[in-house]
Amino acid sequence: MARTLAAGNWKMNGDAGLMDELATLAAHQGEDGPDVLICPPATMLAQAVAATKDSRVAVGGQDCHAAASGAHTGDVSAAMIRDTGASAVIVGHSERRADHHESNADIRAKAQAAWAAGLLPILCIGESEAERMGPDTLDIIAAQLDASVPDGATGETLVIAYEPIWAIGTGRVPTLEQIVETHDMIRARLVARFGDEGDKIRILYGGSVKPTNAAEIFTAKNVDGALVGGASLKASDFQPIIDALAAA
Numbered sequence: 708m709a710r711t712l713a714a715g716n717w718k719m720n721g722d723a724g725l726m727d728e729l730a731t732l733a734a735h736q737g738e739d740g741p742d743v744l745i746c747p748p749a750t751m752l753a754q755a756v757a758a759t760k761d762s763r764v765a766v767g768g769q770d771c772h773a774a775a776s777g778a779h780t781g782d783v784s785a786a787m788i789r790d791t792g793a794s795a796v797i798v799g800h801s802e803r804r805a806d807h808h809e810s811n812a813d814i815r816a817k818a819q820a821a822w823a824a825g826l827l828p829i830l831c832i833g834e835s836e837a838e839r840m841g842p843d844t845l846d847i848i849a850a851q852l853d854a855s856v857p858d859g860a861t862g863e864t865l866v867i868a869y870e871p872i873w874a875i876g877t878g879r880v881p882t883l884e885q886i887v888e889t890h891d892m893i894r895a896r897l898v899a900r901f902g903d904e905g906d907k908i909r910i911l912y913g914g915s916v917k918p919t920n921a922a923e924i925f926t927a928k929n930v931d932g933a934l935v936g937g938a939s940l941k942a943s944d945f946q947p948i949i950d951a952l953a954a955a
């Protein structure tokens with residue numbers, strides 16, 4: 708198993724003050740501990756790379772276009788993200804699936820574009836509240852996983868983030884039992900498809916992860932870290948989550 712991963716998604720937030728938070732976070736990481744990744748807005752990638760230079764904090768994008776270049780006004784390619792010095796990119800976040808009508812096929816193509824550019828894709832899946840209430844929750848998540856993940860994924864080249872949409876930014880989290888059941892299903896499916904490599908692909912939980920609930924979430928065997936939104940904006944919130952992961 709690769710190391711555990713604490714990833715922060717700043718979403719559409721970022722200013723000079725946040726760069727100070729990032730520098731604080733970078734300065735705080737010791738030699739050991741989980742991998743730490745911060746995904747700022749695209750406009751701040753180069754600055755974030757500079758602010759984390761010589762530290763263990765890696766930088767990633769929040770989305771990339773599936774094409775390498777061309778007439779796609781306002782979009783950013785995976786190679787452009789790589790050019791900033793970033794090493795990863797989130798693909799398939801539910802906010803992109805909803806706001807930009809991204810399909811599983813789109814996300815699969817984006818993950819492949821990330822590979823072509825040498826980036827690690829953090830591929831997001833997760834159910835809506837209505838889907839969680841219905842009888843087919845796990846089947847729905849499994850179908851999303853199967854259709855979004857390209858062939859050939861390995862532990863080195865893919866991270867999955869399970870983010871129930873209804874838990875994002877709401878302060879509500881699934882029960883530990885639900886997290887365990889969902890992550891176990893995702894693991895079993897990855898192993899069935901990718902063999903030993905499926906066992907090495909990290910599976911993050913995301914959705915209202917806070918310093919107060921992180922330790923409990925990290926007790927689940929197939930939770931290999933977290934994708935954190937709001938609580939990644941301040942070093943004083945994100946560091947306790949990193950510490951809880953280190954202690955798990």
Ligand SMILES: O=C(CO)COP(=O)(O)O
Pocket residue numbers: 716800870874875876877878913914915916934935936937938
């Ligand atoms: O969407 C998320 C991370 O990608 C989770 O956001 P919150 O941690 O703010 O709920």
